[in-house]
Amino acid sequence: MRSSSLFIALSAVAGAVASFGELPAGVPRNVDEFRAKHPYKRSTGCGGKRRIITIRDSKNETDDVADEFLEGLQKANHGGTLYLPKDKLYIIGKPLDLTFLDDVQVHWDGEVKFTNDTPYWQANAFAHPFQNSLMFWKWGGKDIKIHGEGILNGNGQRWWNEFAGLEILDPDNEYLRPILFYAENATNFQMEGIHEKDSPCWTNFVVTSQGVSFKNVIVTAESNNASSLPKNTDFFDSLNVVDLTVEKVWVNIGDDCFSPKSNATNVHVDTMYCNGTHGQSMGSVGQYKGEYSYIQDVVIENVWLLNGQHGARIKTWAGPDVGYGFVDNVTFRNFWQANNEYSAFLDSCYFNINASTCAAYPSQMNITNVLFENFSGYTSGKYGTAVAKLTCSSNPNAVCDNIQFRNFNVTSPCGDAVILCDGIKGGLGTDCVASNSTEGIAALKSTCTVPQATSTVTPW
Numbered sequence: 020m021r022s023s024s025l026f027i028a029l030s031a032v033a034g035a036v037a038s039f040g041e042l043p044a045g046v047p048r049n050v051d052e053f054r055a056k057h058p059y060k061r062s063t064g065c066g067g068k069r070r071i072i073t074i075r076d077s078k079n080e081t082d083d084v085a086d087e088f089l090e091g092l093q094k095a096n097h098g099g100t101l102y103l104p105k106d107k108l109y110i111i112g113k114p115l116d117l118t119f120l121d122d123v124q125v126h127w128d129g130e131v132k133f134t135n136d137t138p139y140w141q142a143n144a145f146a147h148p149f150q151n152s153l154m155f156w157k158w159g160g161k162d163i164k165i166h167g168e169g170i171l172n173g174n175g176q177r178w179w180n181e182f183a184g185l186e187i188l189d190p191d192n193e194y195l196r197p198i199l200f201y202a203e204n205a206t207n208f209q210m211e212g213i214h215e216k217d218s219p220c221w222t223n224f225v226v227t228s229q230g231v232s233f234k235n236v237i238v239t240a241e242s243n244n245a246s247s248l249p250k251n252t253d254f255f256d257s258l259n260v261v262d263l264t265v266e267k268v269w270v271n272i273g274d275d276c277f278s279p280k281s282n283a284t285n286v287h288v289d290t291m292y293c294n295g296t297h298g299q300s301m302g303s304v305g306q307y308k309g310e311y312s313y314i315q316d317v318v319i320e321n322v323w324l325l326n327g328q329h330g331a332r333i334k335t336w337a338g339p340d341v342g343y344g345f346v347d348n349v350t351f352r353n354f355w356q357a358n359n360e361y362s363a364f365l366d367s368c369y370f371n372i373n374a375s376t377c378a379a380y381p382s383q384m385n386i387t388n389v390l391f392e393n394f395s396g397y398t399s400g401k402y403g404t405a406v407a408k409l410t411c412s413s414n415p416n417a418v419c420d421n422i423q424f425r426n427f428n429v430t431s432p433c434g435d436a437v438i439l440c441d442g443i444k445g446g447l448g449t450d451c452v453a454s455n456s457t458e459g460i461a462a463l464k465s466t467c468t469v470p471q472a473t474s475t476v477t478p479w
């Protein structure tokens with residue numbers, strides 16, 4: 020737990036420049052304070068009546084109990100609970116197909132850990148075509164609940180070391196890493212309480228599922244090696260989900276925090292802390308040539324984003340070989356941010372293309388009815404006094420309408436905050452300037468950094 024360093028960094032800022040760094044009252048600074056503020060209580064429901072199945076635990080780090088785990092879930096299926104007691108270790112050394120589940124719970128107080136035999140997993144893990152994903156296992160079925168204070172450990176260090184220097188979206192990348200938790204065709208799936216730790220790649224990927232919830236979950240990916248970062252360890256990604264809720268989660272990973280991708284409907288996030296992430300993203304969407312995709316009816320509220328890249332973000336692909344679709348009815352509300360680059364970012368030129376290519380092949384996604392409401396905190400100064408950047412597609416067929424800011428008060432450590440807006444029909448409801456205007460260029464030039472110092476701010 021390196022929570023103290025966030026405390027030092029943030030409080031640091033508070034000491035030097037009071038207006039840039041004071042955590043708002045009551046904000047936890049580490050996992051322990053998160054648990055203290057949002058205590059996890061296992062909701063047993065009619066759990067007392069469920070039959071309890073136990074399995075043998077691992078004797079050491081190579082003692083694979085994958086077969087026992089599978090058998091345990093088979094026995095617990097249809098009304099039972101697989102019980103993994105505290106302080107027990109369960110090593111999984113081969114892929115598991117768990118898509119047969121129907122009314123099953125896992126009372127997960129122990130630790131489930133994957134082996135780190137990287138060549139074995141690369142040859143044997145399940146695969147999904149989306150961004151060339153690998154998965155350790157597949158969960159699926161209906162009425163599935165994982166709950167407890169245990170750990171799901173991806174044992175990611177070796178994977179991050181071996182991936183160092185590579186890029187996941189590089190079409191030539193052949194070093195694939197598994198996703199820690201994958202579910203497909205799940206109906207009424209709940210994960211509560213557990214700590215998802217050190218995923219090799221994305222932490223959760225949920226596909227073609229309805230009624231999915233994550234509550235009181237802790238998600239971390241922390242490298243012990245400064246030259247191999249826990250890259251692409253996104254907290255949450257999805258395709259084709261309906262009715263998704265996330266409540267009270269603590270995330271400290273490297274990449275997107277919560278980022279539903281193609282086809283998400285009715286999404287609600289309430290109370291999420293993200294440290295060191297690429298931001299709270301919608302998408303990316305529109306990646307694949309000719310593919311139709313959408314994100315609609317989303318509320319993301321009560322979010323603290325610290326020490327990351329961007330804040331509230333929507334990213335849609337542009338370029339010669341991309342897809343089309345829409346993003347509609349998205350509200351980002353009550354965001355507090357410290358030390359991020361753009362606190363709000365609508366990027367219609369994703370991924371890695373230059374301005375002339377984006378202008379020649381603009382995004383084909385409609386973006387409508389997006390609200391950024393009640394934003395506060397401060398940026399890192401990387402983009403000078405520009406604290407937000409909203410760019411609509413220049414494609415005349417891609418509607419970009421009703422993008423609004425309300426009660427937006429994110430400050431820049433470099434001077435009076437400026438909002439950049441390009442191609443936004445009807446304006447943002449607040450002052451903004453074009454990024455290539457004199458004011459926009461000056462804002463981007465006036466970079467600075469947030470000073471370090473110390474402070475003794477306590478959250479309560």
Ligand SMILES: *[C@@H]1O[C@H](CO)[C@@H](O)[C@H](O)[C@H]1NC(C)=O
Nearest residue numbers: 021022024025048271294295
């Ligand atoms: C936040 O991330 C930074 C690295 O980006 C790390 O040094 C710090 O410990 C993290 N803070 C928490 C609270 O996890």
Ligand SMILES: *[C@@H]1O[C@H](CO)[C@@H](O)[C@H](O)[C@H]1NC(C)=O
Nearest residue numbers: 076077078079080081082083
């Ligand atoms: C790990 O435990 C298994 C099962 O008890 C045993 O067969 C194996 O020899 C142990 N391996 C090591 C390295 O201790």
Ligand SMILES: *[C@@H]1O[C@H](CO)[C@@H](O)[C@H](O)[C@H]1NC(C)=O
Nearest residue numbers: 118159160161203204205206
């Ligand atoms: C999806 O799950 C349901 C049960 O929940 C099952 O009947 C159906 O066959 C599954 N579909 C696929 C494509 O796996």
Ligand SMILES: *[C@@H]1O[C@H](CO)[C@@H](O)[C@H](O)[C@H]1NC(C)=O
Nearest residue numbers: 179180181182183244246247
């Ligand atoms: C740290 O990661 C780098 C880059 O992959 C690797 O060369 C080095 O061996 C790693 N160090 C340790 C102690 O594992």
Ligand SMILES: *[C@@H]1O[C@H](CO)[C@@H](O)[C@H](O)[C@H]1NC(C)=O
Nearest residue numbers: 258259281282310311312313
């Ligand atoms: C999203 O939905 C559209 C329309 O139903 C479908 O054509 C497309 O394949 C879906 N996208 C994914 C990633 O499944």
Ligand SMILES: *[C@@H]1O[C@H](CO)[C@@H](O)[C@H](O)[C@H]1NC(C)=O
Nearest residue numbers: 285286315316317318348349
């Ligand atoms: C927008 O999405 C929210 C969240 O799903 C929903 O409650 C609301 O009804 C939607 N608004 C419209 C106009 O569809």
Ligand SMILES: *[C@@H]1O[C@H](CO)[C@@H](O)[C@H](O)[C@H]1NC(C)=O
Nearest residue numbers: 343344345384385416417418
């Ligand atoms: C984008 O909006 C236009 C105008 O409302 C509409 O004609 C078009 O079908 C929309 N495209 C998508 C992919 O929804």
Ligand SMILES: *[C@@H]1O[C@H](CO)[C@@H](O)[C@H](O)[C@H]1NC(C)=O
Nearest residue numbers: 338371372373374375376377
């Ligand atoms: C933009 O990228 C395209 C495609 O990679 C390249 O052909 C072009 O020269 C680039 N233009 C500029 C101005 O860098």
Ligand SMILES: *[C@@H]1O[C@H](CO)[C@@H](O)[C@H](O)[C@H]1NC(C)=O
Nearest residue numbers: 043352353355393394395426
């Ligand atoms: C805006 O944020 C402040 C400070 O976090 C909070 O007290 C207030 O209730 C929020 N307003 C709305 C409309 O949610």
Ligand SMILES: *[C@@H]1O[C@H](CO)[C@@H](O)[C@H](O)[C@H]1NC(C)=O
Nearest residue numbers: 038039395396427428429430
């Ligand atoms: C905006 O935020 C700054 C810094 O936190 C604060 O001093 C100021 O009062 C806020 N302004 C409004 C209108 O809330």
Ligand SMILES: *[C@@H]1O[C@H](CO)[C@@H](O)[C@H](O)[C@H]1NC(C)=O
Nearest residue numbers: 413441442453454455456457
């Ligand atoms: C700024 O960019 C817009 C297109 O986004 C272009 O039409 C305009 O000419 C540019 N203005 C300047 C001053 O370069």
